[in-house]
Amino acid sequence: MAKSAKKKANTNVIICGVGGQGIILASDVLCYGTSLAGFDVKKSEVHGMAQRGGSVITHVRFGDKVYSPLIAQGTADYILAFEKVEAMRYAHYLEKNGEMIVDNREIPPMSVLVGEAEYPADIDRRLTRMGKTYFIDATSVAADLGNIRVVNIVLLGVLSRFLRLKEKYWRDAIRKNVKEQFVDLNIQAFGRGRELAG
């Protein structure tokens, strides 16, 4: 599944989903892991009002030298999405040959819950049209592990099969960023994610 090496220096990863899904922690782990591997890295995120169950996006860029903490549209190598509509919302960031890893999960926004809008029925097809898309049952795997909150690390496990970053750095990054009592569970979740990627 690994992609052929690119000419451009930096790798751009968008992580997106719904506030409260552990998106910022996932971007922290990715950011830390790439720094351990000796890359220059920048990460940008938003806090405050945007986080209350709203749409959340973080940008992670790594390579030899990174200037802008923000990824330009059409230049994301990977989009890691925790929800399908959120994947679609940011799909215009994807580079022509970029790839999307999308949790097979639909969380209706309030506009849908109160009947003002509809959850797009053709979302899978629309995503596939935007670029190479892998739908992953990460939430079921997390639920299977007994804690739905580790879905973020399951998805990182999937992403790890796409990035050229030693597994050791990923594991060290998880240890550094999650609370001690959850390290084992998260390492396990990471492993399950790697298996999911096939």
Add this chain to the structure above:
Amino acid sequence: MKSLLSGNEAVARGAWEAGCRVATAYPGTPSTEILENIIKYPEIDAEWSVNEKVALEVAAGASFAGARALVAMKHVGLNVAADPFFTMGYSGVTGGLVIVSADDPGMWSSQNEQDNRHYGRHAKVPILEPSDSNEARIFTKLAFDISEKFDTPVLLRLTTRICHSTCLTELGERKDIEVKGYVKDIKKRLVLPAHARALHLVVEERLKKIAAHSEVFRYNRIAWGKKTLGIITSGVAYQYAKEVFPDASVLKLSLTHPIPERMIRRFAKQVRKIVIVEEGDPVMETEIKAMGIKVTGKDKIPLCGELTPDVLKSSFSKKTKAPAKSSKVPPRPPVLCPGCPHRGVFYVVNKLKLVVTGDIGCYTLGALPPLSAMDTCVCMGASVTNAQGMEKALGKEFSKRLVAVLGDSTFFHSGITGLVNAVYNKGNLNLLILDNFTTAMTGHQPHPGTGRLARGERGRRIAPEDIARGCGVEMVKVVNPNDLAATESAFEQALEYDGVAVLVFRRPCALLVKPRPPYRIDPESCNGCRLCLRIGCPAISLVFPKEREKPLAVVDEALCVGCGLCVQLCQRNAIFLSRKSDG
């Protein structure tokens, strides 16, 4: 040694390395994590102040006494602190005084997009603008040095993308700087007109000296590239300019007020064309144009909204097309959390069709459908005073359909003065204080009503209802907002009451308490009437099963925290506990 730090973490680290002794702040996105990280350094006396004016004055007092002090706030916080800020520009400092303003271009979590670089110019205070975390750390230290060297407060101006971006940052050691001690000097610190007239002359002379320093300041620097295009830039815009114009010559300004005029002229002479890349207002552009230099800037680059590499690129692209937007999907604005104790209050407000003057906090989300329970939101504390003004215009009868809503932390911040004003001026204010025991929106900082201090130690708890009584309010009630009947009855009493009425709706923030067992909806009993959807709970949705004639409401058990608000709405007793509480 390098470490991954956000801009806010880097400012905290820089303050510690600089030997800062006292730090104060009021939480506000995107500045909050500065004090949250300073708290981790025991050498610094850190406090959450009740508002930004108080925070700045406490820091100023520490500076008078010879300690290095830092105060952090979001951009609109400096409006609150503007009074002492301007006068401190005259008084100057003894211990270094650094004021951190975190601006929010794009308004991710703010009510306006003000560019606080104007404040530095307005108050005649120098400004430093870092372009990443490492500079945020270094500039915090330099800000203290400049402050003491030139006897002036220094404005360290950050933006959301500096505060909340992370990069590899070097770490230094702490300089142990002694507190200089207090020496009486009324000509400097007692700003009477006679003293102030003399100080104004000093301020203007000081600015000239800092301008000279700006010419040699090592972080105001030119990186020569092709001379066909010269970029003048500062802050995070520098990073975007490097991405979009990689070959251009770049003059990166870091001490951006006063600007280094000679350096700019030297740069301008050697490049064919100059573009000013700045986010927000044309601040540098106006000054550089006044020097008689021809530049391109806001005629191309948008003044409104956040600057991004995409926006910058499209500003200079021949194609007029705006950056591509994703195809249409339903919006997902932020919402009140499942179990949020504010929900019941807004449900009743909506039901009674009241006019609501609102305020700044999580509860501003009560303005969104289906609760749609807010009419105004101006600034911290304005709920109270706006309501009083509306009554003045429309009379006492109108005030019986009017309530003012604000949170506990906002009440302490700037609701109290408005309350005193309403009592004193014989208003018929109905004030609702939503007391969830925390400053929720910014990530749960303590305040006087929590009885906890910045580092979690116990302090004196000050209850909003005691303050209300102390202000002369006779009609004060404390109500549980998750009890809809009690909430509605309290509303009726307050609205009928002649004079100022204060209702304190007390219930801890849903994110701070252990969730209770979730509820379920019995499909046999549910008739799809949608009553339970009126509270706008993200845990309840309506589904349309093929085998049913009527829709069915369902509870997402992963989201439900068992607040039981929906149970009180269901006319068919269809909502029940899925399992017994663990105790």
